[in-house]
Amino acid sequence: MLLPYADQLANLVVRLWDEHGREAESFPAVAEKALNELPPDTNLQMMEIVDWVLQTNEFPQQLDLAENFGQPPVTLFNNGDFNIDVYFWLENDTSVHQHAFSGAFTVMAGTSVNCVYEFEPQHVFDDRLTTGTLVFKKAEILRTGDCRRILSGSRDIHSVYHVDYPSISVIIRAPDLSSLPQLSYIPPCLAYADDPELDTPLELRRRQVLRMLRRIDHPDYVDRLTKTLVSAGPSELLAVMLENRDYFIGRRDELRSLLLTLKKTHGELIDRIIDAFKTLAKKTQIKELRSLIRDPDVRFFLALLQSLEHREPILKMTTQRYPDCDPVEQILDWTKDLSAIVQADALGVGISETGMTILRTALEGSAEDLAGQSLQPMHSATAVATRNEAAQLQKHSLFRPLFY
Numbered sequence: 001m002l003l004p005y006a007d008q009l010a011n012l013v014v015r016l017w018d019e020h021g022r023e024a025e026s027f028p029a030v031a032e033k034a035l036n037e038l039p040p041d042t043n044l045q046m047m048e049i050v051d052w053v054l055q056t057n058e059f060p061q062q063l064d065l066a067e068n069f070g071q072p073p074v075t076l077f078n079n080g081d082f083n084i085d086v087y088f089w090l091e092n093d094t095s096v097h098q099h100a101f102s103g104a105f106t107v108m109a110g111t112s113v114n115c116v117y118e119f120e121p122q123h124v125f126d127d128r129l130t131t132g133t134l135v136f137k138k139a140e141i142l143r144t145g146d147c148r149r150i151l152s153g154s155r156d157i158h159s160v161y162h163v164d165y166p167s168i169s170v171i172i173r174a175p176d177l178s179s180l181p182q183l184s185y186i187p188p189c190l191a192y193a194d195d196p197e198l199d200t201p202l203e204l205r206r207r208q209v210l211r212m213l214r215r216i217d218h219p220d221y222v223d224r225l226t227k228t229l230v231s232a233g234p235s236e237l238l239a240v241m242l243e244n245r246d247y248f249i250g251r252r253d254e255l256r257s258l259l260l261t262l263k264k265t266h267g268e269l270i271d272r273i274i275d276a277f278k279t280l281a282k283k284t285q286i287k288e289l290r291s292l293i294r295d296p297d298v299r300f301f302l303a304l305l306q307s308l309e310h311r312e313p314i315l316k317m318t319t320q321r322y323p324d325c326d327p328v329e330q331i332l333d334w335t336k337d338l339s340a341i342v343q344a345d346a347l348g349v350g351i352s353e354t355g356m357t358i359l360r361t362a363l364e365g366s367a368e369d370l371a372g373q374s375l376q377p378m379h380s381a382t383a384v385a386t387r388n389e390a391a392q393l394q395k396h397s398l399f400r401p402l403f404y
């Protein structure tokens with residue numbers, strides 16, 4: 001049997017949608033109204049969902065059994081026209097994406113940072129890969145009970161960073177087949193369909209064979225990988241590079257040689273993939289840090305560092321969450337917490353007292369002081385050390401946004 005809350009919410013959606021003539025365009029408003037009339041944060045407990053999953057014998061058809069999206073996702077209701085899903089979120093934050101469905105979502109527990117984007121396409125390679133510019137539009141903090149509509153396709157591109165451990169969201173969604181394939185984005189420039197079901201059997205087998213060569217440390221792995229990439233179409237090129245990119249960590253010469261070869265065949269697409277992979281490297285670093293951290297404040301700080309590129313919106317969001325605190329002091333406190341929680345190695349840089357002074361200077365917007373001119377006499381050994389540390393922090397993938 002269905003969870004009583006899901007039954008009640010589904011009946012409400014059916015009634016409201018009937019009142020709108022079951023028009024697809026009205027579904028986001030219907031879903032939003034239903035979630036506002038029967039908010040899960042006041043009508044449903046996390047453990048009710050857990051107990052239902054563990055004990056029920058009647059289960060609606062589930063989406064995403066591989067738990068690619070949510071840890072786990074649970075479909076509470078599914079009648080083929082629309083479904084009601086709940087998502088538990090731990091470390092697995094969502095990428096920038098659009099949707100092949102419309103509806104609405106609400107935060108049932110926790111806090112999230114929602115970032116909204118637009119995409120300006122430049123080159124469409126095929127229906128699975130487009131290069132262009134992903135433009136950041138706004139960021140907002142979503143608190144428990146907040147609800148947002150979801151419009152299918154490129155009208156609604158966003159990423160959601162879940163702060164609390166776990167965060168829980170509930171979504172009501174109706175499929176929109178005209179918006180397939182569902183695209184994900186890698187800032188600053190790639191839109192791609194990250195869906196293994198779109199791969200041909202040959203593409204899947206090629207990837208599996210390469211995986212096998214890599215796992216057995218075969219001496220010809222890089223040679224065969226290179227040949228596969230040279231002859232691959234654009235979508236397959238990206239998919240194979242995504243899967244194999246971590247092999248090249250610490251192998252700069254091999255990577256340079258591979259990219260030079262690929263550039264001869266694939267031209268500027270390789271430059272765009274390199275730009276996108278720089279974003280992924282930062283994302284991986286932050287994801288590793290987030291897996292070590294349970295403190296929601298520090299997780300919130302990491303969400304800001306990952307999603308925002310400039311100091312001003314980071315300060316603004318900090319003030320939104322903690323209106324009674326000085327945002328500069330708050331960020332410096334979080335940085336100290338971060339340094340205390342994780343080893344300097346994990347951060348890739350130790351935050352000394354000098355480093356904290358540099359960050360304070362950056363956050364206060366005194367860019368001209370960053371090279372240490374006004375912090376120390378120009379030619380002293382301390383000034384040189386300060387300049388070096390400032391340069392290191394300014395380039396650091398994690399702290400860079402605080403300097404601009």
Ligand SMILES: [Fe+2]
Nearest residue numbers: 097098099158
């Ligand atoms: Fe989404």
